[in-house]
Amino acid sequence: MPLQPPLPKPPAGLFPRAVERARITDFLSRALEASLERVAAGSTVPTFDRERFRAELARFDFVAPRPLEAVLEWTVAQLEHGITHMTHPCHFGLFNPNPTLPAQCADRIAGAFNPQLASTASSPVPVELEAHVIRAIGARAGLPAGAGHFATGGAEANYTALILALTRADPGFAERGARAFAGPVVLYASRESHGAWHKIAHQAGIGRAALNLVATDGAGRMDPAALAAAVALDRAQGRVPVMVAATAGTTAAGMIDPLGAIAALAAREGLWLHVDAAWGGAALVSERLRPHLAGVEAADSLTIDAHKWFATTMGCAMFITPHAPLLSQAFHSATSYMPSSDAALDPYLTTVQWSRRFLGLRLFLSLATVGWTGYAQHVERAVAVIDRVRAGLEQRGWTTVNDSPLALLALLPPPALGEVRTLVRRVVRAGRAWVAAASFEGRDVVRICATNGETRERDVETLVDELNAPAG
Amino acid sequence: MPLQPPLPKPPAGLFPRAVERARITDFLSRALEASLERVAAGSTVPTFDRERFRAELARFDFVAPRPLEAVLEWTVAQLEHGITHMTHPCHFGLFNPNPTLPAQCADRIAGAFNPQLASTASSPVPVELEAHVIRAIGARAGLPAGAGHFATGGAEANYTALILALTRADPGFAERGARAFAGPVVLYASRESHGAWHKIAHQAGIGRAALNLVATDGAGRMDPAALAAAVALDRAQGRVPVMVAATAGTTAAGMIDPLGAIAALAAREGLWLHVDAAWGGAALVSERLRPHLAGVEAADSLTIDAHKWFATTMGCAMFITPHAPLLSQAFHSATSYMPSSDAALDPYLTTVQWSRRFLGLRLFLSLATVGWTGYAQHVERAVAVIDRVRAGLEQRGWTTVNDSPLALLALLPPPALGEVRTLVRRVVRAGRAWVAAASFEGRDVVRICATNGETRERDVETLVDELNAPAG
Numbered sequence: 046m047p048l049q050p051p052l053p054k055p056p057a058g059l060f061p062r063a064v065e066r067a068r069i070t071d072f073l074s075r076a077l078e079a080s081l082e083r084v085a086a087g088s089t090v091p092t093f094d095r096e097r098f099r100a101e102l103a104r105f106d107f108v109a110p111r112p113l114e115a116v117l118e119w120t121v122a123q124l125e126h127g128i129t130h131m132t133h134p135c136h137f138g139l140f141n142p143n144p145t146l147p148a149q150c151a152d153r154i155a156g157a158f159n160p161q162l163a164s165t166a167s168s169p170v171p172v173e174l175e176a177h178v179i180r181a182i183g184a185r186a187g188l189p190a191g192a193g194h195f196a197t198g199g200a201e202a203n204y205t206a207l208i209l210a211l212t213r214a215d216p217g218f219a220e221r222g223a224r225a226f227a228g229p230v231v232l233y234a235s236r237e238s239h240g241a242w243h244k245i246a247h248q249a250g251i252g253r254a255a256l257n258l259v260a261t262d263g264a265g266r267m268d269p270a271a272l273a274a275a276v277a278l279d280r281a282q283g284r285v286p287v288m289v290a291a292t293a294g295t296t297a298a299g300m301i302d303p304l305g306a307i308a309a310l311a312a313r314e315g316l317w318l319h320v321d322a323a324w325g326g327a328a329l330v331s332e333r334l335r336p337h338l339a340g341v342e343a344a345d346s347l348t349i350d351a352h353k354w355f356a357t358t359m360g361c362a363m364f365i366t367p368h369a370p371l372l373s374q375a376f377h378s379a380t381s382y383m384p385s386s387d388a389a390l391d392p393y394l395t396t397v398q399w400s401r402r403f404l405g406l407r408l409f410l411s412l413a414t415v416g417w418t419g420y421a422q423h424v425e426r427a428v429a430v431i432d433r434v435r436a437g438l439e440q441r442g443w444t445t446v447n448d449s450p451l452a453l454l455a456l457l458p459p460p461a462l463g464e465v466r467t468l469v470r471r472v473v474r475a476g477r478a479w480v481a482a483a484s485f486e487g488r489d490v491v492r493i494c495a496t497n498g499e500t501r502e503r504d505v506e507t508l509v510d511e512l513n514a515p516a517g
Numbered sequence: 518m519p520l521q522p523p524l525p526k527p528p529a530g531l532f533p534r535a536v537e538r539a540r541i542t543d544f545l546s547r548a549l550e551a552s553l554e555r556v557a558a559g560s561t562v563p564t565f566d567r568e569r570f571r572a573e574l575a576r577f578d579f580v581a582p583r584p585l586e587a588v589l590e591w592t593v594a595q596l597e598h599g600i601t602h603m604t605h606p607c608h609f610g611l612f613n614p615n616p617t618l619p620a621q622c623a624d625r626i627a628g629a630f631n632p633q634l635a636s637t638a639s640s641p642v643p644v645e646l647e648a649h650v651i652r653a654i655g656a657r658a659g660l661p662a663g664a665g666h667f668a669t670g671g672a673e674a675n676y677t678a679l680i681l682a683l684t685r686a687d688p689g690f691a692e693r694g695a696r697a698f699a700g701p702v703v704l705y706a707s708r709e710s711h712g713a714w715h716k717i718a719h720q721a722g723i724g725r726a727a728l729n730l731v732a733t734d735g736a737g738r739m740d741p742a743a744l745a746a747a748v749a750l751d752r753a754q755g756r757v758p759v760m761v762a763a764t765a766g767t768t769a770a771g772m773i774d775p776l777g778a779i780a781a782l783a784a785r786e787g788l789w790l791h792v793d794a795a796w797g798g799a800a801l802v803s804e805r806l807r808p809h810l811a812g813v814e815a816a817d818s819l820t821i822d823a824h825k826w827f828a829t830t831m832g833c834a835m836f837i838t839p840h841a842p843l844l845s846q847a848f849h850s851a852t853s854y855m856p857s858s859d860a861a862l863d864p865y866l867t868t869v870q871w872s873r874r875f876l877g878l879r880l881f882l883s884l885a886t887v888g889w890t891g892y893a894q895h896v897e898r899a900v901a902v903i904d905r906v907r908a909g910l911e912q913r914g915w916t917t918v919n920d921s922p923l924a925l926l927a928l929l930p931p932p933a934l935g936e937v938r939t940l941v942r943r944v945v946r947a948g949r950a951w952v953a954a955a956s957f958e959g960r961d962v963v964r965i966c967a968t969n970g971e972t973r974e975r976d977v978e979t980l981v982d983e984l985n986a987p988a989g
Contacts, residue, residue, distance in 0.1 A: 110887050154592060
């Protein structure tokens with residue numbers, strides 16, 4: 046080899062030597078433990094001084110290097126005071142959990158090895174391990190054997206369902222897009238379904254007008270008769286119904302659409318049946334709760350977010366379908382350089398992503414550690430927490446307006462406590478417990494979901510007290 | 518509160534007590550350090566026994582619980598032998614890096630606090646911190662102030678660009694989708710562009726036929742005259758040109774499209790100019806390399822993957838645009854329950870995702886630790902590594918067929934070494950160094966990219982020796 050100047054050293058701040066790495070790793074372990082202990086005893090909501098934070102942030106001009114430990118310490122302190130805390134035991138949140146330790150370990154393993162999960166050839170063990178988890182969850186849902194993958198979130202998984210439905214519905218969609226259809230396409234979801242469907246219809250090139258929000262039954266569930274009428278009307282007017290998305294666990298009230306009736310209608314009308322069980326799907330682990338999801342086994346596709354009730358770190362959604370070949374039809378590509386050992390399984394050829402992180406390990410490690418039984422204990426415990434909240438609030442004159450078998454309450458306060466959104470704002474600002482305001486069947490409700498697996502009796506008492514504290 | 522049975526304990530496997538958490542955390546720290554040390558001295562490619570692995574995996578039926586430490590130990594061992602190793606110093610890979618320590622620390626912080634980055638109200642500090650990094654990178658690229666966000670990968674960022682371009686091009690797209698356009702839409706990228714564009718066109722509802730792959734100049738760069746001719750022909754035939762995607766750092770050969778000429782044509786024709794600098798964008802940190810990206814400042818949108826040359830963990834892409842209001846037009850929604858302090862900045866209203874992980878901290882911590890200067894050292898070092906590889910191989914009769922200023926070589930071996938793909942397969946299988954085969958301008962080449970920031974002189978020597986070893 047010709048003589049060349051020696052290579053410069055790698056920047057030590059990015060790639061420190063082994064001893065230094067170990068030291069910083071342990072420093073961070075201790076800093077996180079100490080911080081999260083303070084979080085659990087502190088405010089549920091941000092307490093930082095925004096102007097001061099902005100001034101400090103502006104000083105990060107990336108000109109002078111800084112010691113990593115100092116930057117880590119600063120960052121942990123900013124997070125400690127600058128977010129709504131999912132890890133606080135009085136956080137009764139929007140489905141985002143206190144993450145399990147096995148899931149956090151999985152994140153570290155994925156980060157340290159940094160495998161590329163685009164291809165079976167690069168990452169045979171991770172790809173098979175993810176497929177194992179997907180199969181196990183699919184079987185638990187009673188779906189015929191098929192395929193699936195992990196995604197960033199329910200929005201990505203639901204979007205994947207729509208792309209499959211469109212690809213199946215018209216052989217011209219893949220090449221010519223939405224113009225291939227004989228008329229405007231229609232996608233159905235209930236009025237209580239997730240807000241992301243609007244974006245998804247836009248992104249899929251069928252337009253926001255394609256989303257037909259079907260009436261509910263007054264109790265937050267899609268009305269199958271209204272769905273049938275909507276499909277008939279759309280067909281009569283030259284539109285092309287393609288997919289119905291049922292929700293198993295609505296965001297506002299945890300309600301489950303009548304899956305059996307919707308499945309029957311979808312089969313009769315030749316529509317793709319998607320079940321968005323992003324939160325509610327975890328109930329499949331419990332023998333007691335599972336019957337509430339009956340009908341899910343008829344789904345053409347299913348979304349379950351492990352980063353919701355399975356309590357992994359974000360984002361860790363699952364998309365599961367019995368129609369494995371359709372994934373390849375929708376997401377195939379060709380390159381000269383990607384290694385492959387099995388194109389039908391290569392994630393970059395069967396999902397919306399290309400480069401991808403090893404997400405599924407989070408659920409694998411959690412499931413492997415506690416098994417179905419441990420997870421059943423986790424979800425049933427959440428329902429027990431919510432039962433206690435309900436009992437406590439009803440005794441104080443609150444009215445429960447939803448009838449969900451899952452761990453989510455929608456309530457009306459007694460009139461003396463004033464208007465819902467004002468009340469919720471007051472409680473949230475006080476920082477001792479976190480709940481949300483939501484609309485359920487057209488009226489404002491206080492929304493309470495058990496999202497932290499470590500919530501204790503005294504946290505329930507704190508919540509009930511906070512919700513009943515008079516305006517000060 | 519009425520008397521109720523006490524709450525059951527949380528499953529200890531998911532939520533262990535503080536002392537146990539600390540013990541397992543440290544156990545994993547040591548296990549990862551030891552494993553990655555062995556990886557660096559071992560095979561670059563999987564050496565596992567697939568049948569044995571499958572048999573062991575099948576035993577994870579999630580019936581009986583298992584000790585977390587045992588599962589962690591098993592998992593680390595499977596990864597050690599079951600992936601292509603990005604962390605191996607002789608891995609000259611498909612852009613996937615050996616991740617920086619600051620990025621790995623960021624992953625841990627994000628996992629431990631698990632903030633919800635969907636909304637400004639939930640995560641004010643993380644959202645502002647990500648915006649700070651996006652602004653800094655955008656300014657480095659010379660883009661006018663605008664907006665942007667972190668995404669899972671270049672595919673998601675490039676897809677975001679297309680949705681913005683379509684949303685701007687026709688006011689009817691948002692509501693009515695691709696049918697709103699007067700004719701079939703066209704999107705341009707070069708023949709050497711990334712394979713994900715096919716999927717992206719499919720997913721966006723404009724169809725794969727919408728992708729017009731423009732001829733290159735024989736050196737891997739888009740030919741602006743061919744682009745002009747294609748646009749004219751498409752218009753003449755009733756199609757609707759919408760966007761041109763220039764590539765700054767092609768996957769096969771690291772080539773940079775003539776950004777200035779393409780920008781001029783895009784401006785003249787009223788096309789959205791997207792620059793896919795997923796890998797090459799990191800060159801912006803170096804004063805020496807930055808001039809090669811001249812023209813990028815004219816982009817309507819820009820993709821840079823921090824998980825490529827910036828060496829964060831996967832996936833950590835950036836999407837940057839001067840057209841901030843368009844992000845809201847494309848991705849807006851409405852819910853009754855999401856808290857918000859600034860809808861124009863809420864990530865769930867301005868990006869394709871909804872729930873989202875705190876990704877940007879990885880680049881923030883890395884940049885904060887070493888600054889632009891440290892990152893310049895990192896990318897310039899990669900170019901120096903590649904210069905040495907080139908010198909070593911050319912001396913042994915190899916021919917370089919690309920002319921990239923970046924850290925990527927496309928080469929032809931001397932005829933005695935045989936056909937490219939056979940040669941690459943042999944080298945990869947031997948497990949001492951990893952390179953790829955690719956097609957560049959219609960012929961097979963050996964593709965070598967400096968992706969590990971810790972590659973040493975002796976690793977370059979190993980690579981050169983391996984590539985010249987006679988078939989055995």
